[in-house]
Amino acid sequence: MGYNPRAGVKMTVVYPFTAIVGQERMRRALILNAVNPRIGGVLIRGERGTAKSTAARALAALLPEVEVVADCRFDCDPQRTTSLCTECRERLARGEKLPVAMRKTSFIDLPISATEDRVVGTLDIERAIKEGERHFEPGVLAAANRGLLYIDEVNLLDDHVVDLLLDSAALGMNFVEREGISFTHPARYILVGTMNPEEGDLRPQLLDRFALSVEIRGLPDPRDRVSIMERNLEFEAEPDAFRQKWLDRENALSNEIAAARANSTM
Numbered sequence: 001m002g003y004n005p006r007a008g009v010k011m012t013v014v015y016p017f018t019a020i021v022g023q024e025r026m027r028r029a030l031i032l033n034a035v036n037p038r039i040g041g042v043l044i045r046g047e048r049g050t051a052k053s054t055a056a057r058a059l060a061a062l063l064p065e066v067e068v069v070a071d072c073r074f075d076c077d078p079q080r081t082t083s084l085c086t087e088c089r090e091r092l093a094r095g096e097k098l099p100v101a102m103r104k105t106s107f108i109d110l111p112i113s114a115t116e117d118r119v120v121g122t123l124d125i126e127r128a129i130k131e132g133e134r135h136f137e138p139g140v141l142a143a144a145n146r147g148l149l150y151i152d153e154v155n156l157l158d159d160h161v162v163d164l165l166l167d168s169a170a171l172g173m174n175f176v177e178r179e180g181i182s183f184t185h186p187a188r189y190i191l192v193g194t195m196n197p198e199e200g201d202l203r204p205q206l207l208d209r210f211a212l213s214v215e216i217r218g219l220p221d222p223r224d225r226v227s228i229m230e231r232n233l234e235f236e237a238e239p240d241a242f243r244q245k246w247l248d249r250e251n252a253l254s255n256e257i258a259a260a261r262a263n264s265t266m
């Protein structure tokens with residue numbers, strides 16, 4: 001079985017990104033990575049209960065739909081013909097036309113127990129030898145392509161796995177090779193790691209590798225804290241109505257990000 005990020009996901013209403021009070025630095029860092037994921041990830045450091053995961057989920061829900069190759073299991077971008085997966089490239093070489101569809105930005109929550117194989121995917125060498133065909137089992141990086149990869153408590157993840165995630169976020173590709181057989185697929189994702197510094201820090205080498213790192217703290221102004229409370233209560237009481245109220249602001253930001261993406265050349 002491959003990694004299925006959509007298994008068991010409940011359809012719940014997500015708190016609007018634009019309704020988050022304060023935390024401008026965190027919001028800006030998230031938006032910059034949404035415009036161009038190859039910036040290389042955001043690390044959000046803060047105490048428990050500071051809306052870190054709310055913000056990451058809210059961002060994914062807000063992002064504009066993306067164009068994908070309809071029947072590609074890696075959600076290749078039909079416009080980026082230089083970074084297609086091995087399968088799409090072979091189809092093009094055979095003269096096939098790649099069908100296009102629109103897709104929402106997925107939110108992938110990385111399990112802290114994730115191993116290297118689970119993250120990068122695996123090539124079935126036995127099958128290649130016996131049946132003479134290449135068989136690639138996609139990992140988390142495949143599921144995360146064109147989406148947002150969220151790592152709660154990134155400080156608890158294996159250092160080597162963190163390295164891998166940062167590498168592929170910056171490259172935008174995942175390359176797997178075993179015994180002369182290789183497979184490539186795009187891995188262009190918004191990397192968001194969070195941690196509570198009170199529960200142990202990341203190694204400095206890893207800290208340095210996140211392109212952006214923001215500290216978030218509780219807001220000092222009592223009026224802001226009242227706003228947070230009021231909005232939370234309103235959202236909990238009637239999530240759909242609350243979302244509806246913020247929809248214009250959500251759409252405006254989503255359109256701005258879409259326009260900035262169109263201007264981004266990387």
Ligand SMILES: [Zn+2]
Pocket residue numbers: 069072073074075076084085086087088089
């Ligand atoms: Zn593809």
